[in-house]
Amino acid sequence: MTRIIDGKQQANRLREVIGQETLGLQERHGIRPGLAVVMVGNDPASQVYVRNKARQAGEAGIASFEHRLEANVSQQALLALIATLNADPAVHGILVQLPLPASLSEAAVIQAIAPDKDVDGFHPINIGNLATGARAMVPCTPLGCLMLLRQQLGELAGKRALVLGRSNIVGKPMANLLLRDSCTVTVAHSRTHGLAEECRRADILVAAVGRPGLVTGDWIKPGATIIDVGINRIEEQGRSRLAGDVDFTSASQVAGAITPVPGGVGPMTIACLLLNTLQATCHQHRLPFAEDIPQRALPTHRKPTRSVTS
Numbered sequence: 001m002t003r004i005i006d007g008k009q010q011a012n013r014l015r016e017v018i019g020q021e022t023l024g025l026q027e028r029h030g031i032r033p034g035l036a037v038v039m040v041g042n043d044p045a046s047q048v049y050v051r052n053k054a055r056q057a058g059e060a061g062i063a064s065f066e067h068r069l070e071a072n073v074s075q076q077a078l079l080a081l082i083a084t085l086n087a088d089p090a091v092h093g094i095l096v097q098l099p100l101p102a103s104l105s106e107a108a109v110i111q112a113i114a115p116d117k118d119v120d121g122f123h124p125i126n127i128g129n130l131a132t133g134a135r136a137m138v139p140c141t142p143l144g145c146l147m148l149l150r151q152q153l154g155e156l157a158g159k160r161a162l163v164l165g166r167s168n169i170v171g172k173p174m175a176n177l178l179l180r181d182s183c184t185v186t187v188a189h190s191r192t193h194g195l196a197e198e199c200r201r202a203d204i205l206v207a208a209v210g211r212p213g214l215v216t217g218d219w220i221k222p223g224a225t226i227i228d229v230g231i232n233r234i235e236e237q238g239r240s241r242l243a244g245d246v247d248f249t250s251a252s253q254v255a256g257a258i259t260p261v262p263g264g265v266g267p268m269t270i271a272c273l274l275l276n277t278l279q280a281t282c283h284q285h286r287l288p289f290a291e292d293i294p295q296r297a298l299p300t301h302r303k304p305t306r307s308v309t310s
């Protein structure tokens with residue numbers, strides 16, 4: 001039987017445990033974690049995400065500070081705001097909603113964020129620390145995918161993982177996280193030869209290319225675990241709906257487990273943003289951070305198989 005991985009429910013559980021931890025911080029130390037979200041311009045889709053983040057942060061005991069800037073804001077003004085947030089002790093995490101208008105340099109903006117407050121994990125310091133296996137702030141979407149995989153499979157070591165997509169936000173950090181869990185990792189992309197065959201070899205497939213329905217059932221190894229990162233807004237029969245990079249109908253006939261869109265990776269992304277904000281808060285106050293929050297919130301669904309001799 002194919003298992004539908006309920007990311008919405010897992011994210012609810014994770015946010016609940018985060019809320020318990022923030023309550024403890026408040027009661028024992030009088031500290032309230034704070035998350036600043038900077039939005040440039042008024043893209044309607046971004047506004048929905050920013051609103052959801054603020055509401056879910058509040059429910060988990062995290063203060064949120066929204067900063068909306070005009071689409072024509074100067075780079076200098078944006079960098080000045082980031083400098084203010086870097087210096088503000090009530091702000092433990094800073095997220096600048098991407099993409100930015102073309103007139104602004106995303107690289108310069110990301111590098112201006114203090115690495116300790118970079119809850120997106122996009123700063124080169126955090127990317128480098130993740131790649132070398134040091135302590136790092138890990139990008140929220142791949143972190144959420146990893147949690148769903150661990151919850152589903154227990155042990156990931158030795159599994160053949162295929163990451164479809166090589167973006168800085170998902171594909172590259174995802175590949176590093178899977179390597180850290182001792183998977184055999186392949187990164188495929190639009191120029192890969194024999195893409196379908198590559199996919200069919202994978203025990204774990206993470207699709208993050210932004211092409212609706214690209215991965216069909218005949219690309220999937222029977223029993224494989226499929227994580228669909230794609231959030232594509234498509235028009236169908238005059239109506240707008242969300243579609244993943246995986247064709248759910250055919251893929252769910254073959255896969256062992258699969259995430260839906262919506263209700264899969266998306267909610268986990270926001271929960272991981274809150275978890276990163278909590279971690280950043282603990283770090284900035286030199287307090288211990290409970291590394292076991294994900295395991296506590298999301299106990300393994302399937303016990304790892306043990307060999308007879310061990």
Ligand SMILES: Nc1nc(=O)c2c([nH]1)NC[C@@H]1CN(c3ccc(C(=O)N[C@@H](CCC(=O)O)C(=O)O)cc3)C=[N+]21
Pocket residue numbers: 048049095096097098099120140141231242261262263264265266267269270
């Ligand atoms: N600096 C930065 N960090 C980000 O993490 C970031 C960003 N910029 N820019 C935009 C993307 C997109 N993103 C989503 C988060 C949650 C859902 C989510 O919760 N999706 C719901 C459905 C939402 C709906 O119905 O529209 C779901 O998949 O179930 C979607 C998309 C974070 N992003």
Ligand SMILES: [Mg+2]
Pocket residue numbers: 007260261262263264265266267
């Ligand atoms: Mg989703």
